[in-house]
Amino acid sequence: MSPDVPAPDGPDATGPQQWEQMLRAMLGPAADDAIREMREMGVDPAAMAAASGLPADPVALQQALAQVQRMLATSGDQPVNWQMAHDLARQQAAVGGDPSLTPAQAKEVRDALSVAELWLDVATDLPPVVGAPQAWSRAEWVEATLPTWRTLTEPVATSLSAALAGALGPAIGEIGSAFPGGLTDAGAGDPTQLLRGLGSAVFGLQVGQAAGTLAREAFGTTDIGLPLLERPAPALVAANVDAFAQGLDAPAEEVRLYLALREAAASRLFGHVPWLRAHLLDTVAEYARGIAIDVEHLEEAVASIDPTDPAALQEALSGGVFAPQTTPAQQAALARLEHALALVEGWVDEVATAAATPHLPHAVPLREMVRRRRAAGGPAEQTFASLVGLELRPRRLRDAATVWAHLTATRDVAGRDALWAHPDLVPTPEDLDDPAGFDARRQAEVDGSADLDRALAQILGDADGTDEGDQATGTPAG
Known part of the structure; x- marks a missing residue:
């Protein structure tokens, strides 16, 4: 126990005096009136708080509440707390190091993308895009792609937030009735807004985790099947390309050129097929509109969370607490998305390999390596799947x-x-x-x-x- 907090009067560590302090920490100026009226109603504050699973230490409770308040304060009215998502994505991208590219590394990437464009001219009728080729660090990948993560996840977050408020709103209202004047007069604010703020914070954590992990895996802007730039332009993350090349029998230069061919081919496709990007993103939004919540699973998950343990809280929230249920309409949308992803990646696979074969001795083995990598998926794809139930995997590539x-x-x-x-x-x-x-x-x-x-x-x-x-x-x- 903190030395600033007086010890309880008796042997009971959850005495009335200590719980009054905790209630004051939680309710602020409204606490005295709430405590007095609760006692007049025959409600024991200590017993009620103990039943709720709150900690016995008022300092620990204050710390937990302060963390939640900070988390919710930055959410505003957004379905996703984007400041939280951005900060966490940058932190995750830097795990293991993310040094800035040297001039030599940047030149190697840009040269590979330029050569790839020349080779692709005979393999596809689609011309190069206007955007200049880019060489990125992982942090630069996060900054460039986060706007599309916003487009992808906000429809899902909005639907899920509404479903969350609908599922738990009545229960919150019943809890609030124990306080004089309800939760709003007790200083806790509007229950629906509180739940929406919580959903916004949770999605901020999830999106940041997914984007940051993908930043350590993605070769470029298109290798998960979805176009992550509004205006397509070929780019490669040099550190990820080099990491993939390690341990392969092919020379690093060949690996870089093959991945540059795939990136440039996909950029041409998304740049010159106007309906394709909108079709993919609209399918995700259509899936989002049908989101429902398994209330029983949600209640079990919430009951298991220790509010004094931030690590446990984040782990629980990132482990699929909301458990979206898949409806027949959503299954149909997922089938359309998987088919479209297969068409995109199948075309990129065919065109890039056709362009590579006359020039790269290891073109066919590299093709197989990339196919297996996409079929297996990675931690970032699993995180995204747990977030919205979508697996960005072309099963029929x-x-x-x-x-x-x-x-x-x-x-x-x-x-x-x-x-x-x-x-x-x-x-x-x-x-x-x-x-x-x-x-x-x-x-x-x-x-x-x-x-x-x-x-x-x-x-x-x-x-x-x-x-x-x-x-x-x-x-x-x-």
């Missing part, structure tokens, strides 16, 4: 790459890339099952559309009271 290779052989590079002109033209899940039947299915669709047009024309002609002969001569039907 190999099937999608096979489809794009088939289309390259049957339609050449320009014909293959022209399919990105509209979302209705790209390969479907059925095409991933049977790549060889792609052209036959498209021809059947064209024939079916022509038959439908003829049938509609016949129906409309009959409705006008004309037949084909009358239409040809202009003579009214009679």
Whole structure:
């Protein structure tokens, strides 16, 4: 016990005097009135506080409350506490060191991206993007990509925060009824706003953890399948590329060039297919709109949290406390997202390897290494999955790459890339099952559309009271 806190009068460590101090620390100026009226109602403050699981030491309680207050004070009305997310992401990115790039390192990356653009000119009909190639540290990756993390997670955070308030709001109201005038008059504020602030802080922790961990793994701006820059421009995180190259049989220069090819190819795709980025982010938002909460799991998780242990609190919150339930509509959205991710990464896989093969002896083994890495996922992907229930993993990458290779052989590079002109033209899940039947299915669709047009024309002609002969001569039907 702190020396500044007087010892309780009796052997009971949770005596009334000590609990009154804690209630004053928690409720502020309203504490005296609350304590007096609680006693008049026959409520024992010590017994009530003990039942709530609060600590016996008022100093510990004050520290816990101060931490929560600081956490909530910076949340404001935002669904995600972005200051917290930013600070934690930078801290996580720096784990293990994140020195600034030397001029030589930056030149190696920029040169690799420039060479990659030249090689890609013969492998895809899509031109380079306008943005200049960049060489980044992990901290620079965080700063550049955090705006897109905001776009990705705010719809989920907003829905989850509303669900949290709906699930726990009534229970908070019942607890508040024990205080004269409710929680607001007791100094605790509006319960709904309190819950939203808590949700904002929790998401700040989660997003910061995910972004910071990804900063230590990501090669560039596109290697998780989603475009993390609003205006695509190829960039590589030099430290992560070098770390990946260690232990491989291929020379570091080859590894850098292969990863530069993938990054530049994906940047071309997102830069010149206007509907693609919006389609991916809208699918995430559609998933978010269906979020619901398993209230029983939430109550169990909250009951297990020790408010005096910040490490335990963060661990519990980052371990899926909210347990979002997946609805059929969300499962459909996830299926569309996985299919789109597979198409994107399958195309990048095919194009980058086609561009690399004439120049890099280890192109095929490097392709396999990257495929396995994406299939296995990493800690950051697992963190993101626990946050919103989304696994950013293209489960059918190999099937999608096979489809794009088939289309390259049957339609050449320009014909293959022209399919990105509209979302209705790209390969479907059925095409991933049977790549060889792609052209036959498209021809059947064209024939079916022509038959439908003829049938509609016949129906409309009959409705006008004309037949084909009358239409040809202009003579009214009679």
